[in-house]
Amino acid sequence: MLERLHSHIGQGGQHQVCPHFLYLCSTCVFVQREPPQFIASAFTDFGKWMDGWETRRKRISGHDWCIIQLGVPGLIHGFDVDTSFFTGNHSPHVSIQAGCLDQLPTFTLEGDRTDMAASDSQMAAVTKLGSEAWPELVSVSELQPGYSDSCHNYFRVNFNRRVTHIRLNMYPDGGIARLRVYGVGQRDWSSVSTNQLVDLVALTNGGVCLGYSDAHFGHPRNMIGLGRAANMADGWETARRLDRPKKLKVDQQGILQVPGREWAVFRLGHPGLISSIEVDTNHFKGNFPDSCRIEACTLTPEEETQCIRTRWNSGKWQVLLPPQKLRPHHIHHYSEAELMPSHPVSHVRLIIAPDGGVSRLRLWGRLTPINAASVNQRRPTSKL
The missing domain is CATH 2.60.120.260 (Galactose-binding domain-like)
Incomplete structure (x- = not known):
């Protein structure tokens, strides 16, 4: 079961990353194993604290995205895009692409990334991956808001190739509490x-x-x-x-x-x-x-x-x-x-x-x- 995902690689759109995109032990919050929580009184200098990945409201062209390295490379059979507690600010649509990289990217994003995007040099390195052309496992699909009866957005996948990284695309911006990637590990x-x-x-x-x-x-x-x-x-x-x-x-x-x-x-x-x-x-x-x-x-x-x-x-x-x-x-x-x-x-x-x-x-x-x-x-x- 590929529930643990590690190493956030990059974001699209200069300085468009959510102020609440946090890290814990080099693992980004919205792919943590623990279920999301909501703390009504929690606020930061950048706005309401949310337990997940939320981008600021986009005011430039494009859409937001990130690349994630799977904790366990393997065959993917499904996703759960969980919008828990994002009730007026969830991402309206997403798509998911996948790639299998022989070598890992030469950089990592570490520490608290609040209100920060990848640097120009990091974005240049990510561009070399050609992730925008990776095969699409989930086409552009609507997400439901994060109420308890609608927050789990499940997508079945039929893709028989080994995957090491995925690209999650938000259209155009918004929030996602957790991403779960289900499948079977496959070693080379x-x-x-x-x-x-x-x-x-x-x-x-x-x-x-x-x-x-x-x-x-x-x-x-x-x-x-x-x-x-x-x-x-x-x-x-x-x-x-x-x-x-x-x-x-x-x-x-x-x-x-x-x-x-x-x-x-x-x-x-x-x-x-x-x-x-x-x-x-x-x-x-x-x-x-x-x-x-x-x-x-x-x-x-x-x-x-x-x-x-x-x-x-x-x-x-x-x-x-x-x-x-x-x-x-x-x-x-x-x-x-x-x-x-x-x-x-x-x-x-x-x-x-x-x-x-x-x-x-x-x-x-x-x-x-x-x-x-x-x-x-x-x-x-x-x-x-």
Whole structure:
């Protein structure tokens, strides 16, 4: 899911950038992960403070625009242009273009950009990108105002090329609270050696959550996200199973003997041979699972589709990591010696018992030589 976007590159129109186009940790506000908020009493020297990107009322020719580098390059399947709280000042129309750059631009805009546009030299560098000619993913489209029942403007996209940057065009000016870009990460595997260890399931490498049994408090796709989890909400947590025995018993390994389990299935970004595993229960101190195990298999696109239809009751699963007792708030490392003998796989299933929370899952391995395009483009798109 390409929700995190980074590195605002430039704006169109000299000194036409909104006084409220702010930065936080080098990330512009209207692409932040957190939902927008409205503070009625918040004003600045430049006008009302708004949690998003708002341009001043344009009094010269042209329209406003910006270029954004995706936090995760990949295949885009849709956008949400969120106008929350921009009720009399939202942008009336937008269009979105996309490009795939082999090299990143040689500059960044840092710090508080309030009431500032890109410099002439920065604009000259952006001009070399030719972004105005990039393919159009969303044609000029009307936006609805930022009331709670109309603020989310969704656009479905059918574009089968890898994207690293997008250009958002406002027509002619106005405000947008948040931009969400949804899709599947796609790494350029041509530069990765088959001897190099990579996290095969990472979101940044094209890993996708395809199914799960329960996601009451947190979605399992969070487990393949960037870095360590910020909090429990940034992980996967299930509800407590109601079929837990009234009195719990353990086996000789100290693992609870319970009838129930929860699970999540992932497609790897690239098939490979897994040699080590990390299961991180960071932040889960009184609600971590008692134990986990991991199964793996190799599926064709057709077999994957069939498994999705049967809610993963079919498949050729084999144990990769036998049941392991888990600890609270801890990174569990499992080396190759602790894994069952395996062959290259394309899918894994994490199983926890009886329930609880896991913040991150890392599957380190080496690639199986295969055409990278077929891995990322032939597969059905996750709808989760």
